[in-house]
Amino acid sequence: KAGVTQTPRYLIKTRGQQVTLSCSPISGHRSVSWYQQTPGQGLQFLFEYFSETQRNKGNFPGRFSGRQFSNSRSEMNVSTLELGDSALYLCASSVTFRGSTGNYGYTFGSGTRLTVV
């Protein structure tokens, strides 16, 4: 059974550019969540999607956006990149939405390492 696939694995962008990251969940998983991981702030929640609908959003500026497709694949977009956006972006999938943390857990992908120069 394939795991959570994130593409690309590494990305280098210039300030002011925009970037799109992709996440393919485990087959059958309908919930996808995104996290930003930095040495200073640790793991911070970005968004959560279930059945193509954003269910929750973390405390990030509007430059960060996302969406989920009918096949549960998800993308996140960051516009007008800043140096502080350099981070490891992790995607996690789960079977369902509420009640999932305990009963089903979340499976994380290997992440996309974004470097903004």
Place this chain on the structure above:
Amino acid sequence: AQSVTQLGSHVSVSEGALVLLRCNYSSSVPPYLFWYVQYPNQGLQLLLKYTSAATLVKGINGFEAEFKKSETSFHLTKPSAHMSDAAEYFCAVSPSDSSASKIIFGSGTRLSIRP
């Protein structure tokens, strides 16, 4: 409100020695508790989770953790460290029956293993 504190950003033990990584939590509702491991340039892998069943939870790779409500702790242990255990470990807490948005991660503990 919930929070989690991992005591010690870096722990170093000798190969074959006991591993003890400390985690204390704060939660206004019955919590679910997790330990994740992260290897360099990898995502998070679930080691074990407490979901209000047995207080002693056994996970993968020989790790276990004990939920102690009176001490609000969920420390991770392994009787004998192996070189392959070198990684970063994250403790996390969430309310029961909640979603990813409510998971709070600790700041992580980097475990080094001395030969």
